[in-house]
Amino acid sequence: MLHAIIDIGSNTIRMAVYRIEGRSFELLLKRKHTVGLAGYLDHGRLVREGIEKTVKILRGFMDFIATFAIPHVHAFATAALRSAKNSRAATEEITRRSGVHIRIISGAEEAAYDFIGATASIAHADGIMVDIGGGSTEIIHYRAHEMRGRWSLPLGSLALSKAYVAGLLPTSAECAEICAAVERVLDDASDVRRLRAAHMVGMGGVLSSASRMHGLLYPEETPRLLRVAHLPAMIERFGSGQKLSECDTAVLLRSAPDRLHTIIPGMVIAHTLADTFAAVDILYSDSGVREGYIWKEIIGVEE
Numbered sequence: 103m104l105h106a107i108i109d110i111g112s113n114t115i116r117m118a119v120y121r122i123e124g125r126s127f128e129l130l131l132k133r134k135h136t137v138g139l140a141g142y143l144d145h146g147r148l149v150r151e152g153i154e155k156t157v158k159i160l161r162g163f164m165d166f167i168a169t170f171a172i173p174h175v176h177a178f179a180t181a182a183l184r185s186a187k188n189s190r191a192a193t194e195e196i197t198r199r200s201g202v203h204i205r206i207i208s209g210a211e212e213a214a215y216d217f218i219g220a221t222a223s224i225a226h227a228d229g230i231m232v233d234i235g236g237g238s239t240e241i242i243h244y245r246a247h248e249m250r251g252r253w254s255l256p257l258g259s260l261a262l263s264k265a266y267v268a269g270l271l272p273t274s275a276e277c278a279e280i281c282a283a284v285e286r287v288l289d290d291a292s293d294v295r296r297l298r299a300a301h302m303v304g305m306g307g308v309l310s311s312a313s314r315m316h317g318l319l320y321p322e323e324t325p326r327l328l329r330v331a332h333l334p335a336m337i338e339r340f341g342s343g344q345k346l347s348e349c350d351t352a353v354l355l356r357s358a359p360d361r362l363h364t365i366i367p368g369m370v371i372a373h374t375l376a377d378t379f380a381a382v383d384i385l386y387s388d389s390g391v392r393e394g395y396i397w398k399e400i401i402g403v404e405e
Contacts, residue, residue, distance in 0.1 A: 104130075105400060106167050107392045108160070108177035108202060112140035112236025113260050113307060113364060115156065117163045118392055119172060125401055127393075133166075135159045136360045139182040140237040140260040148186040153195060160200035178205045178395065180212055181237030181258060209254020213240040215394030216305055217249050220387040226301045230379055233305040233390060234368050236260035239375075243297050253294050255287055259308050259361075259368030272366050273343030280367050284374040295378060302381045304328070305390040307361055308368030312336075313386035315357035315365070326386040333373040341366040 103123070109116045119131040137159065142152025160177075167175055183189055184206050193204050207215070216233045224231075224247060231242040237258035243251040266272070266279045288295045304313070309328070315336060316328045323329060340346065340354055358365040376384060 103174060104170075104172045105174040105176065105396070106163070106172045107395060108163060108175070109392055110139070110156065110177065110179035110183060110204065112180060112182040112238070112258055113138055113361070114236075115139070115159050116392075117166070120396065122396065122400060127396055127401075133163070134360075138236065138260055140258055141264055143182065143186060146185070146187040148183065148188055148192045152182075153192055156196050157199045160196065160202045164201050174400075175202070176205075176395065176399070177202045178207045180207060180391075181209075181235055181254075184208070185237060185256075209238060209240060210252055212238075212391055213242050213252035213254060214249070215391040215398060216240055217242045217244065217252070217394065218397045219389045219391060219394030220303055220305060221247070224303055224387075225385060228299060229301040229303060230297055230299040230381065231303040231305065232309070232372070232375060232384070234259055234308040234371050235306055236364065239371060241294055241297075241375075243299070251293065251297075253291060255291060255294065257284055257287055257371050259364040259371060262371070263364050263367045267363070267367065270363050271343070271346075272341045272370075274338065274341065275343075277337060277341045277366065277370050280370045281374050284371055288374075288378060297378075298380050300380070300382050302376060302379065302384040304372065304384040304386045308365060309372060309384065309386050310388075311358035311361050311365050312369050312372065313384075315353060318353050318357055328384040328386065330373065330376040330381055330383060333369060333376070337366060337369050337373065341370070 105120050105122050107118045114134050114136050116134045121128045137155050139152055142149050197203055227247055228245045233240040239255045239257040241253045262280050266276050313326050313328055
């Protein structure tokens with residue numbers, strides 16, 4: 103059977119179409135719009151422009167779904183809609199005008215889906231999984247391939263970019279401010295600050311782009327494995343406030359064409375967390391929240 107999974111995130115709105123048969127599934131198509139929904143929060147409320155953009159995109163998705171008679175449609179929203187003070191009213195309006203019934207998933211649910219979706223790619227029995235989104239960061243601690251703890255922190259690459267970065271790319275001083283903001287959140291999350299693991303698994307668009315950038319700058323390294331020791335040099339290279347060389351501009355455009363304003367703040371989040379956890383590497387996983395949703399809610403598996 104064909105299923106359309108719509109993921110309304112803080113930075114992007116995505117639709118993925120899967121063929122699901124029994125306990126196996128195949129990705130057939132992906133569509134993505136970079137909206138930056140977290141940037142449309144004003145004093146904690148999702149403003150009219152954010153609602154209109156979301157409705158327009160979802161209507162386009164529904165036209166596609168109707169054209170190909172896809173029988174099953176699932177839609178969920180994460181941090182931007184979840185944290186909005188007018189979340190219920192905004193979600194109800196978007197549903198009424200687009201025809202897409204949206205489920206707001208909690209941070210704990212998002213982390214659980216992430217873990218289930220990425221389980222197949224976990225190379226080490228013990229570690230920490232991190233999904234850096236536009237409005238929040240989901241963290242999972244696991245041992246012997248089993249989840250031991252999960253947290254959702256108010257650390258988003260888009261939210262921090264909006265709060266601390268004046269231009270397209272941050273300066274060294276702005277990177278320092280972002281790092282300090284992450285540290286303050288960790289001060290209020292003592293359980294997370296105490297976590298230690300040599301290996302991390304990374305998910306989401308920020309770490310996807312960072313992984314591509316790492317591969318371009320360090321081609322001798324294992325694909326998708328980002329060395330934490332390289333992160334400070336990468337951040338300084340693109341987040342110093344200095345004019346980029348032609349070569350560096352090409353690397354940035356190749357690795358993060360749709361995340362130019364969030365990639366460096368996201369990498370600062372990643373490095374601050376990795377440094378806190380004493381991690382030496384971050385393995386990027388393609389599978390995450392959508393695949394976890396399929397396993398848990400459609401196929402039906404336990405965490």
